[in-house]
Amino acid sequence: MAARGVCARGLPGSAVRTVPVAGAAMAALPGLLLLLAGAAGAAGPGGGWAAGALPEEERCSVERADASLTLPGFLQRFAFSRPVVIRGATDNTVFRALCTKDKLLAAFGQRPVAVDLPFQEYVEQLLKPQDPAALGSDTLYFFGDNNFTEWGPLFQNYVPPPFRIPGTTGAYSFGIAGSGSGVPFHWHGPGYSEVIYGRKRWFLYPPDKAPHFHPNETTLAWLRDTYPSLPPEERPLECTIRPGEVLYFPDRWWHATLNLDTSVFISTFLG
Numbered sequence: 001m002a003a004r005g006v007c008a009r010g011l012p013g014s015a016v017r018t019v020p021v022a023g024a025a026m027a028a029l030p031g032l033l034l035l036l037a038g039a040a041g042a043a044g045p046g047g048g049w050a051a052g053a054l055p056e057e058e059r060c061s062v063e064r065a066d067a068s069l070t071l072p073g074f075l076q077r078f079a080f081s082r083p084v085v086i087r088g089a090t091d092n093t094v095f096r097a098l099c100t101k102d103k104l105l106a107a108f109g110q111r112p113v114a115v116d117l118p119f120q121e122y123v124e125q126l127l128k129p130q131d132p133a134a135l136g137s138d139t140l141y142f143f144g145d146n147n148f149t150e151w152g153p154l155f156q157n158y159v160p161p162p163f164r165i166p167g168t169t170g171a172y173s174f175g176i177a178g179s180g181s182g183v184p185f186h187w188h189g190p191g192y193s194e195v196i197y198g199r200k201r202w203f204l205y206p207p208d209k210a211p212h213f214h215p216n217e218t219t220l221a222w223l224r225d226t227y228p229s230l231p232p233e234e235r236p237l238e239c240t241i242r243p244g245e246v247l248y249f250p251d252r253w254w255h256a257t258l259n260l261d262t263s264v265f266i267s268t269f270l271g
Protein backbone atom coordinates (compact mmCIF):
# COMPACT_ATOMS: atom_id res chain seq x y z
CA MET A 1 0.00 0.00 0.00
CA ALA A 2 1.21 3.48 -0.76
CA ALA A 3 1.04 6.61 1.36
CA ARG A 4 -1.54 9.20 0.38
CA GLY A 5 -2.19 12.64 1.81
CA VAL A 6 -5.54 14.05 2.77
CA CYS A 7 -5.34 16.96 0.35
CA ALA A 8 -7.57 15.42 -2.27
CA ARG A 9 -10.20 17.10 -4.43
CA GLY A 10 -12.72 19.07 -2.46
CA LEU A 11 -10.41 19.73 0.49
CA PRO A 12 -9.31 23.33 0.87
CA GLY A 13 -5.58 22.79 0.60
CA SER A 14 -4.69 25.59 2.98
CA ALA A 15 -6.98 24.36 5.72
CA VAL A 16 -4.97 21.33 6.68
CA ARG A 17 -1.26 21.03 6.70
CA THR A 18 -0.28 17.46 6.16
CA VAL A 19 3.18 16.87 7.49
CA PRO A 20 5.53 14.84 5.33
CA VAL A 21 7.66 12.33 7.15
CA ALA A 22 11.18 12.11 5.82
CA GLY A 23 14.55 10.83 6.85
CA ALA A 24 16.69 7.75 7.05
CA ALA A 25 15.38 4.21 7.10
CA MET A 26 14.91 2.63 10.49
CA ALA A 27 16.84 -0.59 10.45
CA ALA A 28 15.56 -3.50 12.55
CA LEU A 29 12.32 -1.68 13.38
CA PRO A 30 9.99 -4.66 12.88
CA GLY A 31 11.83 -6.56 15.60
CA LEU A 32 11.68 -3.56 17.91
CA LEU A 33 7.98 -3.09 17.33
CA LEU A 34 7.19 -6.72 17.99
CA LEU A 35 9.15 -6.64 21.23
CA LEU A 36 7.27 -3.54 22.28
CA ALA A 37 3.96 -5.24 21.54
CA GLY A 38 4.66 -7.71 24.30
CA ALA A 39 4.26 -5.03 26.96
CA ALA A 40 0.80 -3.85 25.84
CA GLY A 41 -1.59 -2.53 28.43
CA ALA A 42 0.82 -0.78 30.76
CA ALA A 43 -0.23 2.63 29.37
CA GLY A 44 -3.87 2.13 30.31
CA PRO A 45 -6.92 2.25 28.06
CA GLY A 46 -5.99 5.65 26.59
CA GLY A 47 -2.49 4.54 25.62
CA GLY A 48 -0.97 7.43 27.57
CA TRP A 49 -2.59 9.99 25.21
CA ALA A 50 -4.50 12.85 26.84
CA ALA A 51 -8.28 12.71 27.16
CA GLY A 52 -10.29 15.75 26.09
CA ALA A 53 -13.38 17.47 27.46
CA LEU A 54 -15.42 18.08 24.31
CA PRO A 55 -19.05 16.92 24.06
CA GLU A 56 -20.14 13.99 21.94
CA GLU A 57 -23.19 14.27 19.69
CA GLU A 58 -26.48 13.44 21.39
CA ARG A 59 -27.27 10.61 19.04
CA CYS A 60 -25.32 8.73 16.39
CA SER A 61 -27.30 9.19 13.17
CA VAL A 62 -24.98 7.05 11.04
CA GLU A 63 -26.20 3.51 10.55
CA ARG A 64 -24.33 0.89 12.57
CA ALA A 65 -23.32 -2.67 11.71
CA ASP A 66 -21.40 -5.35 13.54
CA ALA A 67 -19.02 -8.17 12.66
CA SER A 68 -21.88 -10.14 11.10
CA LEU A 69 -21.85 -7.73 8.12
CA THR A 70 -20.75 -9.62 5.00
CA LEU A 71 -19.06 -8.32 1.84
CA PRO A 72 -22.26 -8.74 -0.22
CA GLY A 73 -24.19 -6.93 2.52
CA PHE A 74 -21.64 -4.13 2.62
CA LEU A 75 -21.68 -3.74 -1.18
CA GLN A 76 -25.44 -3.80 -1.39
CA ARG A 77 -26.32 -1.57 1.56
CA PHE A 78 -23.44 0.86 2.04
CA ALA A 79 -20.53 0.87 -0.41
CA PHE A 80 -22.16 3.16 -2.98
CA SER A 81 -24.90 4.84 -1.00
CA ARG A 82 -24.34 5.72 2.65
CA PRO A 83 -21.85 5.72 5.52
CA VAL A 84 -21.76 3.04 8.16
CA VAL A 85 -19.99 2.52 11.47
CA ILE A 86 -18.85 -1.08 11.79
CA ARG A 87 -17.97 -2.46 15.20
CA GLY A 88 -15.74 -5.48 15.76
CA ALA A 89 -14.87 -6.01 12.10
CA THR A 90 -11.15 -6.32 12.83
CA ASP A 91 -8.98 -6.92 15.85
CA ASN A 92 -6.22 -4.33 16.10
CA THR A 93 -5.00 -5.27 19.57
CA VAL A 94 -1.41 -5.69 18.38
CA PHE A 95 -1.38 -2.44 16.40
CA ARG A 96 -2.96 -0.60 19.35
CA ALA A 97 -0.26 -1.91 21.67
CA LEU A 98 2.35 -0.44 19.32
CA CYS A 99 0.65 2.97 19.27
CA THR A 100 0.84 3.92 22.95
CA LYS A 101 2.53 7.26 23.52
CA ASP A 102 5.61 5.69 25.09
CA LYS A 103 6.05 3.14 22.37
CA LEU A 104 5.60 5.49 19.45
CA LEU A 105 8.01 7.93 21.05
CA ALA A 106 10.53 5.15 21.65
CA ALA A 107 10.30 3.95 18.06
CA PHE A 108 9.85 7.25 16.19
CA GLY A 109 10.73 10.04 18.62
CA GLN A 110 13.77 11.21 16.68
CA ARG A 111 12.22 10.79 13.25
CA PRO A 112 11.22 14.01 11.48
CA VAL A 113 7.50 14.64 10.92
CA ALA A 114 8.07 18.07 9.40
CA VAL A 115 11.11 19.96 8.29
CA ASP A 116 13.42 19.89 11.31
CA LEU A 117 10.65 18.77 13.65
CA PRO A 118 11.21 15.41 15.31
CA PHE A 119 8.10 13.38 16.18
CA GLN A 120 8.95 13.72 19.88
CA GLU A 121 8.81 17.53 19.65
CA TYR A 122 5.50 17.36 17.79
CA VAL A 123 4.06 15.16 20.55
CA GLU A 124 5.50 17.10 23.48
CA GLN A 125 5.17 20.69 22.24
CA LEU A 126 2.51 20.88 19.53
CA LEU A 127 0.05 18.15 20.45
CA LYS A 128 -2.14 20.44 22.52
CA PRO A 129 -5.89 21.03 22.66
CA GLN A 130 -7.03 23.13 19.71
CA ASP A 131 -7.07 26.90 20.25
CA PRO A 132 -10.73 27.80 19.44
CA ALA A 133 -9.59 31.12 17.92
CA ALA A 134 -7.07 29.59 15.51
CA LEU A 135 -7.69 29.40 11.77
CA GLY A 136 -7.58 26.10 9.96
CA SER A 137 -4.53 27.29 8.03
CA ASP A 138 -2.66 27.81 11.31
CA THR A 139 -3.34 24.36 12.63
CA LEU A 140 -0.68 21.71 12.34
CA TYR A 141 -2.25 18.31 11.83
CA PHE A 142 -0.08 15.24 11.54
CA PHE A 143 -2.02 13.10 9.11
CA GLY A 144 -1.04 11.56 5.83
CA ASP A 145 2.04 11.64 3.66
CA ASN A 146 3.57 9.09 6.01
CA ASN A 147 6.98 7.99 4.84
CA PHE A 148 6.61 4.27 4.35
CA THR A 149 10.28 3.55 4.74
CA GLU A 150 10.04 4.65 8.35
CA TRP A 151 6.41 4.03 9.26
CA GLY A 152 5.82 0.99 7.06
CA PRO A 153 6.94 -1.57 9.65
CA LEU A 154 4.35 -0.15 12.05
CA PHE A 155 1.60 -0.25 9.42
CA GLN A 156 2.38 -3.89 8.67
CA ASN A 157 0.75 -4.62 12.01
CA TYR A 158 -2.47 -2.80 11.13
CA VAL A 159 -5.43 -5.00 10.22
CA PRO A 160 -7.49 -2.95 7.73
CA PRO A 161 -11.28 -3.14 7.44
CA PRO A 162 -12.17 -6.34 5.60
CA PHE A 163 -14.31 -5.00 2.75
CA ARG A 164 -12.95 -3.60 -0.49
CA ILE A 165 -14.92 -2.12 -3.35
CA PRO A 166 -14.06 -4.26 -6.40
CA GLY A 167 -11.28 -2.71 -8.46
CA THR A 168 -9.90 -0.60 -5.60
CA THR A 169 -6.90 -0.99 -3.34
CA GLY A 170 -6.37 0.62 0.06
CA ALA A 171 -3.83 3.32 0.90
CA TYR A 172 -3.10 4.17 4.53
CA SER A 173 -2.86 7.58 6.11
CA PHE A 174 -1.84 7.65 9.78
CA GLY A 175 -2.28 10.56 12.15
CA ILE A 176 -2.02 11.80 15.73
CA ALA A 177 -3.77 15.01 16.73
CA GLY A 178 -4.84 16.94 19.80
CA SER A 179 -8.23 17.29 21.39
CA GLY A 180 -10.39 19.80 19.50
CA SER A 181 -8.42 19.50 16.28
CA GLY A 182 -9.92 18.05 13.13
CA VAL A 183 -10.28 18.36 9.40
CA PRO A 184 -12.83 20.85 7.99
CA PHE A 185 -15.42 19.73 5.44
CA HIS A 186 -14.04 18.22 2.25
CA TRP A 187 -14.73 15.24 -0.01
CA HIS A 188 -12.87 12.70 -2.09
CA GLY A 189 -13.09 9.00 -2.90
CA PRO A 190 -14.44 6.34 -0.54
CA GLY A 191 -12.58 5.21 2.53
CA TYR A 192 -12.51 4.07 6.12
CA SER A 193 -11.40 5.75 9.33
CA GLU A 194 -10.45 3.95 12.50
CA VAL A 195 -9.38 5.44 15.81
CA ILE A 196 -6.72 3.47 17.63
CA TYR A 197 -6.85 5.73 20.70
CA GLY A 198 -9.26 8.53 21.52
CA ARG A 199 -12.72 9.43 20.23
CA LYS A 200 -13.35 11.12 16.91
CA ARG A 201 -16.62 12.85 16.07
CA TRP A 202 -17.64 12.74 12.39
CA PHE A 203 -19.99 15.00 10.43
CA LEU A 204 -21.16 13.86 7.01
CA TYR A 205 -23.32 15.18 4.16
CA PRO A 206 -24.25 13.41 0.92
CA PRO A 207 -22.62 14.63 -2.29
CA ASP A 208 -25.65 16.66 -3.35
CA LYS A 209 -25.93 18.54 -0.04
CA ALA A 210 -22.94 20.83 0.36
CA PRO A 211 -22.48 22.01 3.96
CA HIS A 212 -22.40 25.64 5.10
CA PHE A 213 -18.83 26.30 6.17
CA HIS A 214 -15.91 28.59 5.55
CA PRO A 215 -12.89 26.70 4.20
CA ASN A 216 -10.52 28.29 6.68
CA GLU A 217 -12.71 27.69 9.70
CA THR A 218 -11.73 24.84 12.01
CA THR A 219 -14.29 22.14 12.73
CA LEU A 220 -14.31 23.38 16.34
CA ALA A 221 -15.27 26.90 15.22
CA TRP A 222 -17.91 25.52 12.83
CA LEU A 223 -19.39 23.44 15.65
CA ARG A 224 -19.55 26.51 17.88
CA ASP A 225 -20.72 29.10 15.35
CA THR A 226 -22.70 27.34 12.62
CA TYR A 227 -23.91 23.99 13.86
CA PRO A 228 -26.26 25.24 16.62
CA SER A 229 -28.31 27.32 14.17
CA LEU A 230 -28.78 24.57 11.58
CA PRO A 231 -32.43 23.62 11.13
CA PRO A 232 -33.04 19.89 11.63
CA GLU A 233 -33.22 19.21 7.88
CA GLU A 234 -29.79 20.78 7.37
CA ARG A 235 -28.02 18.88 10.11
CA PRO A 236 -25.30 16.46 9.04
CA LEU A 237 -25.22 12.76 9.72
CA GLU A 238 -22.92 12.39 12.68
CA CYS A 239 -21.34 9.86 14.98
CA THR A 240 -18.47 9.57 17.43
CA ILE A 241 -16.26 6.58 16.77
CA ARG A 242 -14.17 4.84 19.38
CA PRO A 243 -11.43 2.22 19.32
CA GLY A 244 -12.83 -0.99 17.88
CA GLU A 245 -15.08 0.86 15.40
CA VAL A 246 -14.47 1.91 11.82
CA LEU A 247 -16.44 4.47 9.88
CA TYR A 248 -16.93 3.97 6.15
CA PHE A 249 -17.75 6.98 3.92
CA PRO A 250 -18.75 6.52 0.25
CA ASP A 251 -17.35 8.36 -2.75
CA ARG A 252 -17.77 12.16 -2.70
CA TRP A 253 -19.50 12.36 0.65
CA TRP A 254 -18.65 15.60 2.44
CA HIS A 255 -17.05 14.98 5.80
CA ALA A 256 -15.42 16.86 8.67
CA THR A 257 -13.82 15.49 11.84
CA LEU A 258 -13.30 16.60 15.42
CA ASN A 259 -10.96 14.77 17.77
CA LEU A 260 -12.62 14.73 21.18
CA ASP A 261 -9.48 13.38 22.79
CA THR A 262 -5.91 13.27 21.65
CA SER A 263 -6.42 10.71 18.91
CA VAL A 264 -4.27 8.19 17.14
CA PHE A 265 -6.04 7.23 13.92
CA ILE A 266 -5.64 5.66 10.54
CA SER A 267 -7.62 6.06 7.34
CA THR A 268 -7.72 3.53 4.52
CA PHE A 269 -8.50 5.31 1.26
CA LEU A 270 -9.98 3.15 -1.49
CA GLY A 271 -8.84 4.10 -4.96
Ligand SMILES: O=C(O)CCC(=O)C(=O)O
Nearest residue numbers: 006182183193257265267
Ligand atom coordinates in the same frame (compact mmCIF):
# COMPACT_ATOMS: atom_id res chain seq x y z
O1 LIG B 1 -9.31 11.52 10.70
C1 LIG B 1 -9.35 12.71 10.41
O2 LIG B 1 -9.29 13.59 11.25
C2 LIG B 1 -9.45 13.13 8.99
C3 LIG B 1 -9.93 12.02 8.14
C4 LIG B 1 -10.36 12.46 6.81
O3 LIG B 1 -10.76 13.57 6.60
C5 LIG B 1 -10.28 11.53 5.74
O4 LIG B 1 -10.00 10.36 5.99
O5 LIG B 1 -10.49 11.96 4.61
